[in-house]
Amino acid sequence: xxxxxxxxxxxxxxxxxxxxxxxxxxxxxxxxxxxxxxxxxxxxxxxxxxxxxxxxxxxxxxxxxxxxxxxxxxxxxxxxxxxxxxxxxxxxxxxxxxxxxxxxxxxxxxxxxxxxxxxxxxxxxxxxxxxxxxxxxxxxxxxxxxxxxxxxxxxxxxxxxxxxxxxxxxxxxxxxxxxxxxxxxxxxxxxxxxxxxxxxxxxxxxxxxxxxxxxxxxxxxxxxxxxxxxxxxxxxxxxxxxxxxxxxxxxx
Amino acid sequence: xxxxxxxxxxxxxxxxxxxxxxxxxxxxxxxxxxxxxxxxxxxxxxxxxxxxxxxxxxxxxxxxxxxxxxxxxxxxxxxxxxxxxxxxxxxxxxxxxxxxxxxxxxxxxxxxxxxxxxxxxxxxxxxxxxxxxxxxxxxxxxxxxxxxxxxxxxxxxxxxxxxxxxxxxxxxxxxxxxxxxxxxxxxxxxxxxxxxxxxxxxxxxxxxxxxxxxxxxxxxxxxxxxxxxxxxxxxxxxxxxxxxxxxxxxxxxxxxxxxxxxxxxxxxxxxxxxxxxxxxxxxxxxxxxxxxxxxxxxxxxxxxxxxxxxxxxxxxxxxxxxxxxxxxxxxxxxxxxxxxxxxxxxxxxxxxxxxxxx
Ligand SMILES: Nc1ncnc2c1ncn2[C@@H]1O[C@H](COP(=O)(O)OP(=O)(O)OP(=O)(O)O)[C@@H](O)[C@H]1O
Ligand SMILES: [Mg+2]
Numbered sequence: 001x002x003x004x005x006x007x008x009x010x011x012x013x014x015x016x017x018x019x020x021x022x023x024x025x026x027x028x029x030x031x032x033x034x035x036x037x038x039x040x041x042x043x044x045x046x047x048x049x050x051x052x053x054x055x056x057x058x059x060x061x062x063x064x065x066x067x068x069x070x071x072x073x074x075x076x077x078x079x080x081x082x083x084x085x086x087x088x089x090x091x092x093x094x095x096x097x098x099x100x101x102x103x104x105x106x107x108x109x110x111x112x113x114x115x116x117x118x119x120x121x122x123x124x125x126x127x128x129x130x131x132x133x134x135x136x137x138x139x140x141x142x143x144x145x146x147x148x149x150x151x152x153x154x155x156x157x158x159x160x161x162x163x164x165x166x167x168x169x170x171x172x173x174x175x176x177x178x179x180x181x182x183x184x185x186x187x188x189x190x191x192x193x194x195x196x197x198x199x200x201x202x203x204x205x206x207x208x209x210x211x212x213x214x215x216x217x218x219x220x221x222x223x224x225x226x227x228x229x230x231x232x233x234x235x236x237x238x239x240x241x242x243x244x245x246x247x248x249x250x251x252x
Numbered sequence: 253x254x255x256x257x258x259x260x261x262x263x264x265x266x267x268x269x270x271x272x273x274x275x276x277x278x279x280x281x282x283x284x285x286x287x288x289x290x291x292x293x294x295x296x297x298x299x300x301x302x303x304x305x306x307x308x309x310x311x312x313x314x315x316x317x318x319x320x321x322x323x324x325x326x327x328x329x330x331x332x333x334x335x336x337x338x339x340x341x342x343x344x345x346x347x348x349x350x351x352x353x354x355x356x357x358x359x360x361x362x363x364x365x366x367x368x369x370x371x372x373x374x375x376x377x378x379x380x381x382x383x384x385x386x387x388x389x390x391x392x393x394x395x396x397x398x399x400x401x402x403x404x405x406x407x408x409x410x411x412x413x414x415x416x417x418x419x420x421x422x423x424x425x426x427x428x429x430x431x432x433x434x435x436x437x438x439x440x441x442x443x444x445x446x447x448x449x450x451x452x453x454x455x456x457x458x459x460x461x462x463x464x465x466x467x468x469x470x471x472x473x474x475x476x477x478x479x480x481x482x483x484x485x486x487x488x489x490x491x492x493x494x495x496x497x498x499x500x501x502x503x504x505x506x507x508x509x510x511x512x513x514x515x516x517x518x519x520x521x522x523x524x525x526x527x528x529x530x531x532x533x534x535x536x537x538x539x540x541x542x543x544x545x546x547x548x549x550x551x552x553x554x555x556x557x558x559x560x561x562x563x564x565x566x567x568x569x570x571x572x573x574x575x576x577x578x579x580x581x582x583x584x585x586x587x588x589x590x591x592x593x594x595x596x597x598x599x600x601x602x603x604x605x606x607x608x609x610x
Contacts (some may be wrong), residue, residue: 050467076469088467090460101457102468104450108478166469 001028002061003170003201004049004080009058011041011048011225018044020225022058026170031192031202033212034231036222037246042205043085045222046172050082051075061166063169081168083108083159085175085205089147095131095158099124102165127198129176129191130154153184160191169197174205189215208246209237221245256448258585259528263444266531267437274426284542285425291538292432293497296439296490297511298518298534299527303443304483306524307452308476309459310359314371315487315515320378320507322348322488323495325400328388330496337399337496344492345485352484356477375507380502394502401496403427411562418577426498435493439486440531447527455479456525518568523579532581541565 011019018041034042047053049060051072060068067075089098093096103120104110125131145224147158156170156176163171176192177185192215196202206212212219212233219236221228223245229236236242274280280288301315326344329335335343352514355374359367382389389395405424408417446452449553454475457465465472495501514537522533544565546556557564576583 052463071471072466073469073471076467082467084467088461088463088464090457092460093457097453100466101453101470104454104468104470106470106474108474109450110450162464162468 002026003028003063005059005061005204006045006062007059009045009048009060010056011044011053012056017225019048022222022225022227024220024227024230026201029196029199029201029218031196031204031215033205033209033216033219034203034205034222035209035219035236035243036228037207040222041225042222043174044225046082046174046203046205049075049080049172058194076166076168077106079167079169080148080172081163081166081170081173082172083156083163083176085178087147087155087159089155089158089162091146091148094144095125095150096121096144098147098158099161099165102162120165124165127159128164129187130157130161133166151179151184153187156180156184156188157191160195164195169201171200171202174204174206175207175249176204177206177211185211203240209233213237259444259448259526262585263437263440263531264384266535267433270433271430274429277543282422282425285429287539287542288535289425289429289432289587291535292429292436292489293494294325294514294518294538295531295534296436296513296521297487299436299439299443299600300483300486301515302519302524302527302530303447303455303486304479306512306519306526306530307447307455307459308479309525310476311368311516312371312512313516314373314375314512315483316509316511317371317375317378318348318352318484318512319491319494320375320382320485320503321351322491323501323506324382324389326492327395327495327501330399331395331397332388337401341492341496343487345488348484348488348491349481352480352488353477355484356480359480359513360473360476372509375509375512377446379503379507382507389503390501392503394500395507396500398495398499398501400499401428401431403431420576432493432497435490440527443482443486443527451475451478459525488518520573521569521580523582526579526582529579529581533579534548536580 002025006025007023008015009019009022020041022041022045024032030150034045036042044053048055051067051070051074054069058068059066062075062078062080065078067078067080070078082233085189090101093101097195099121103117103124122133125143126133133139142154147155150158155251160173160176173192176188189211192202192204196215204212204216216233218230219233221236221242228241228245229239231239260311270292273288274285297315297319300318301312305315320343324344326337326340329340330337331344355370358370362370383391386392403424405420405427408420408544447455452469454472455466457468458472462472491506495506498505518533518537518578519530520533521536522531523529541561545562547554548561551604572580
């Protein structure tokens with residue numbers, strides 16, 4: 001089943017065509033890789049899906065519903081969550097409170113019980129490996145830390161935990177490996193595999209194929225805002241046009 | 253103890269102290285009783301400011317606008333239509349609330365200085381309107397004989413001696429003191445509950461990073477409008493009672509930019525975005541000023557304070573704000589916590605920096 005269906009999406013900034021007649025879809029339960037050189041328009045595609053930017057034309061359908069131009073919070077509540085390329089946490093709130101915001105319902109008078117929310121925050125902490133929680137007391141060892149003191153790898157986990165906290169059916173990850181040490185890259189890869197095993201549908205952005213190969217089912221290659229090709233990781237990495245695009249883009 | 257617990261405890265302590273104070277013989281003369289009553293109304297305005305500006309980080313420089321809007325509405329309705337105050341006060345509050353919601357529309361679109369500029373202009377427009385319609389509002393001189401908040405204390409009989417009248421007057425002042433205190437306590441408890449609830453958490457998060465709150469599935473506009481509503485409601489409530497306590501309505505008393513500035517000073521001094529800090533800040537600003545003036549009147553060596561009181565007070569404020577930027581109360585109560593926070597932040601920056609280098 002197609003969980004996300006993007007058709008003829010177009011977006012320009014002034015004279016710059018950032019996204020040009022782009023169509024692709026995401027199937028339920030798969031991990032789709034979205035790759036392309038610097039400035040190819042990958043983040044812009046996420047911004048369009050999330051309603052942060054309004055497309056010039058084209059449609060975005062999520063779970064059969066057209067969500068084009070919906071406000072961000074509605075899209076999130078419909079079941080799409082994203083992890084930003086640059087972490088956007090609440091720097092004056094600790095880890096627990098950071099995740100808590102994602103679990104709070106968008107209602108002024110919400111009578112959902114507090115214990116339920118607490119449990120949800122703990123689950124997010126634990127399933128992202130952000131903290132290890134005590135089984136009986138429910139106490140987690142990292143919850144009172146401020147994000148500013150977390151190492152990069154843990155910060156990325158926090159960002160994933162904040163996204164998971166909204167109960168997404170589709171998770172958008174924007175360059176989750178950027179700026180991480182090789183060991184941290186392994187850890188985050190492991191986390192993504194784990195999420196996938198739990199049935200999470202994911203779109204994964206990265207600069208290049210290397211880190212993605214083992215993780216993704218299918219790849220869409222973007223170049224100058226256009227879809228260059230689409231296929232299995234192997235097909236894509238063997239395609240001469242893709243290699244050429246990366247050379248032209250100044251990056252291998 | 254949790255920070256929430258400390259807040260409730262501090263509020264309880266303050267209200268208990270203010271409740272007991274008039275009952276201690278000789279502790280308060282009528283002058284200080286009225287000074288504290290004034291401070292209590294001022295505290296309500298400050299509380300209303302904090303739930304909006306302290307929590308969401310959008311600073312309003314013109315909150316006296318709501319005091320005036322509600323005060324004038326209630327005062328003029330009771331004066332011209334002879335409505336009882338229990339009918340005019342809700343009208344005043346509703347007027348303030350409506351204007352607050354109206355103001356939230358540009359506030360949602362404008363950021364930073366543009367929003368602040370609008371809030372700065374609002375009370376100036378209101379003052380202008382008061383002057384233009386001076387046949388109704390009394391213009392600069394205002395209107396007196398506004399019906400007072402009723403008390404069980406009888407008016408002074410015409411054949412009674414001055415001592416009897418004085419005793420009745422003190423009794424009357426005491427009632428007004430407790431009315432204000434009761435109102436403030438209710439408002440403070442309500443705002444403490446709201447600010448420590450999910451609503452407060454969301455408002456704090458908006459101040460921190462609005463885009464991230466949207467990305468968490470929360471309609472930030474809705475919560476900002478809510479904050480405007482609560483704030484204008486609270487300030488309007490205080491403002492309406494205030495004019496009936498004063499029995500006059502004057503533009504320089506309820507609409508002046510000085511009043512708005514004092515509200516900000518009190519909040520920043522006490523620690524904005526904490527409710528309890530600005531509450532203490534309000535009393536500190538009001539009673540501090542009065543204390544200086546009192547000292548100048550009674551101690552000959554300090555007479556120069558009469559001219560210099562405001563200057564010294566403001567200079568002291570600048571120093572305090574510089575020394576304790578997160579507010580004096582949080583600095584006192586949460587010093588160890590904040591020191592840790594700073595250390596964390598430094599560590600965090602170092603780890604980020606080292607990552608960027610590597
Ligand atoms: N809000 C904006 N206003 C103007 N131009 C923008 C905006 N956002 C992106 N662009 C431009 O659109 C193009 C695509 O940017 P985008 O961030 O989507 O690329 P990307 O593929 O995510 O690149 P990177 O790999 O560097 O993250 C770039 O040329 C960028 O400068
Ligand atoms: Mg990008």
